[in-house]
Amino acid sequence: MANAVPVAQKPCAACKHQRRKCDQNCVLAKYFPTERSDDFENVYHLFGMQNTLKILKSVEEEERDATIESLIMEAKMRLEHPVHGHFSVARELSIEIEKTEKELEIVRQKIHICKGADNRAGPSTRGGQSDQP
Numbered sequence: 001m002a003n004a005v006p007v008a009q010k011p012c013a014a015c016k017h018q019r020r021k022c023d024q025n026c027v028l029a030k031y032f033p034t035e036r037s038d039d040f041e042n043v044y045h046l047f048g049m050q051n052t053l054k055i056l057k058s059v060e061e062e063e064r065d066a067t068i069e070s071l072i073m074e075a076k077m078r079l080e081h082p083v084h085g086h087f088s089v090a091r092e093l094s095i096e097i098e099k100t101e102k103e104l105e106i107v108r109q110k111i112h113i114c115k116g117a118d119n120r121a122g123p124s125t126r127g128g129q130s131d132q133p
């Protein structure tokens with residue numbers, strides 16, 4: 001026997017949070033299904049409902065997935081780093097890159113020194129290998 005009662009749509013995280021009925025016209029249902037309620041609450045806490053909708057409507061349809069992911073990431077970063085948000089992570093990574101580039105330069109200098117020492121020793125110590133990588 002078929003069930004005559006239509007299956008109720010599960011409210012999205014946004015509608016569930018706002019305690020309203022979620023229908024097919026819900027703009028946020030695609031981005032915040034029920035399973036992503038934590039993500040929605042983080043975004044809601046940081047941006048608010050109206051700003052989230054305003055941001056979403058201000059971008060082209062094909063950019064909305066990336067926009068929502070960006071809002072979610074920003075909200076998570078703000079939770080982990082309340083003062084500077086993602087900027088503190090970017091700064092840490094920038095310092096890490098700078099440190100690694102200095103290490104790379106030292107390694108290049110050591111390689112250059114070793115190659116110089118190898119060239120002075122003469123071609124017979126290389127076992128017949130060429131200089132080309």
Ligand SMILES: [Zn+2]
Pocket residue numbers: 011012013014015016021022023026027028029
């Ligand atoms: Zn909804």
